[in-house]
Amino acid sequence: MKNRTLGSILIVAGTTIGAGMLAMPLATAGVGFGATLLILILIWLLMSYTALLFLEVYQHHPIQTGLAALAKCYLGKIGYGITGFNMLFLMYALTSAYISGAGELIASTISAWTGQSFSSVGGVLIFTLMGGAVVCVGTHSVDFFNRILFSAKIIFLILMLAVMAPHIRIPHLLTLPLQQGLVLSAIPIIFTSFGFHGSIPSIVHYMGGHVRKLRCVFIVGSAIPLIAYIFWQLVTLGSISSETFIGILAQKTGLNALLEAARTVLNFSHVEVTLHLFSDFALVTSFLGVALGLFDYLADLFKRSDTAKGRFQTGVMTFLPPLIFALFYPNGFIMALGFAAIALAVLALILPALMVWKVRKIHQGNYQVWGGKPGLLLVLGCGFAVMGFQIDSVVL
Numbered sequence: 001m002k003n004r005t006l007g008s009i010l011i012v013a014g015t016t017i018g019a020g021m022l023a024m025p026l027a028t029a030g031v032g033f034g035a036t037l038l039i040l041i042l043i044w045l046l047m048s049y050t051a052l053l054f055l056e057v058y059q060h061h062p063i064q065t066g067l068a069a070l071a072k073c074y075l076g077k078i079g080y081g082i083t084g085f086n087m088l089f090l091m092y093a094l095t096s097a098y099i100s101g102a103g104e105l106i107a108s109t110i111s112a113w114t115g116q117s118f119s120s121v122g123g124v125l126i127f128t129l130m131g132g133a134v135v136c137v138g139t140h141s142v143d144f145f146n147r148i149l150f151s152a153k154i155i156f157l158i159l160m161l162a163v164m165a166p167h168i169r170i171p172h173l174l175t176l177p178l179q180q181g182l183v184l185s186a187i188p189i190i191f192t193s194f195g196f197h198g199s200i201p202s203i204v205h206y207m208g209g210h211v212r213k214l215r216c217v218f219i220v221g222s223a224i225p226l227i228a229y230i231f232w233q234l235v236t237l238g239s240i241s242s243e244t245f246i247g248i249l250a251q252k253t254g255l256n257a258l259l260e261a262a263r264t265v266l267n268f269s270h271v272e273v274t275l276h277l278f279s280d281f282a283l284v285t286s287f288l289g290v291a292l293g294l295f296d297y298l299a300d301l302f303k304r305s306d307t308a309k310g311r312f313q314t315g316v317m318t319f320l321p322p323l324i325f326a327l328f329y330p331n332g333f334i335m336a337l338g339f340a341a342i343a344l345a346v347l348a349l350i351l352p353a354l355m356v357w358k359v360r361k362i363h364q365g366n367y368q369v370w371g372g373k374p375g376l377l378l379v380l381g382c383g384f385a386v387m388g389f390q391i392d393s394v395v396l
């Protein structure tokens with residue numbers, strides 16, 4: 001059983017650390033390290049708190065119950081519909097982000113190899129065909145690739161932090177926030193980076209619903225990304241001055257801006273290569289997990305058969321909408337991660353707060369998360385605030 005606890009902690013940390021992390025320095029370039037650190041800690045507290053709220057709900061249900069079924073039980077048909085819609089929206093937005101991010105990386109690699117500029121449209125098509133094929137072939141192939149890539153992601157994360165650490169310059173970390181607006185628009189991206197809540201049902205199931213162990217899994221599993229993100233922000237904001245970063249962001253967008261900043265400032269090829277490889281692994285592992293979830297969800301929703309023809313049809317439904325998004329918005333990586341925050345705010349904040357509100361009226365459970373009604377109201381308020389910040393940054 002001990003192994004399962006450790007395994008679950010790693011699943012939580014592994015699902016959380018992903019492509020959102022790559023967008024973080026781009027979103028916080030003008031925010032300054034101090035403010036970023038505060039936001040990271042607050043969002044971690046919020047996200048681990050709501051994972052515990054889900055646990056409080058689960059103690060009254062069989063461990064195989066899914067999120068939508070829980071919502072139906074406490075929030076009726078409307079709650080069920082809203083949850084299902086937001087799950088789809090979240091998975092589509094994330095898959096779109098991963099496809100456009102990976103397309104950019106592939107295009108920049110091919111350009112560097114051939115010495116000729118290769119458009120990100122080509123990169124997007126190559127990635128969708130390859131990644132889509134792996135997912136359509138089935139869960140076994142995803143599991144196989146994921147194990148290797150997951151280990152590579154963690155190794156390269158540590159390696160990348162180590163090679164970038166000597167380049168930290170303290171004055172860069174002391175820069176104060178430039179504009180309040182930048183802080184607000186960075187929040188949805190950081191928020192998405194702490195998301196893992198879609199995996200809560202499978203982890204509760206895997207751990208047999210053991211509340212004490214699951215508490216540890218969610219707290220420790222989400223604290224590992226917090227530590228990784230703090231170091232990541234230290235090395236990126238510490239080695240690249242915010243003026244340089246903003247200057248580069250004005251010319252280039254998305255992931256290429258991050259790589260370009262590393263190239264101009266750090267000027268060491270091994271740093272750039274490590275950063276590039278980490279980005280590849282982070283994108284691909286996030287993509288496989290989320291795209292497989294979306295594929296299975298659609299297959300179930302539209303009752304597609306498990307034959308080659310049925311899987312092909314589901315594959316088209318899974319990948320065509322994100323592909324169209326990535327083709328229309330070649331630099332849509334950050335934009336799509338921001339949109340994901342809207343659906344995640346519903347699923348990871350508003351939904352658990354409302355469910356626990358109802359649960360406490362109906363049942364007398366053994367396990368009750370600390371904080372009472374003010375805690376739940378605060379979570380609800382944060383949910384609407386995150387949605388508001390994202391909508392605001394799109395509209396302005």
Ligand SMILES: N[C@@H](Cc1ccccc1)C(=O)O
Pocket residue numbers: 015016017018019020021094192193194195196197198286290344
């Ligand atoms: N945290 C993930 C995104 C994610 C959000 C919600 C659920 C699952 C995954 C990332 O950074 O890529």
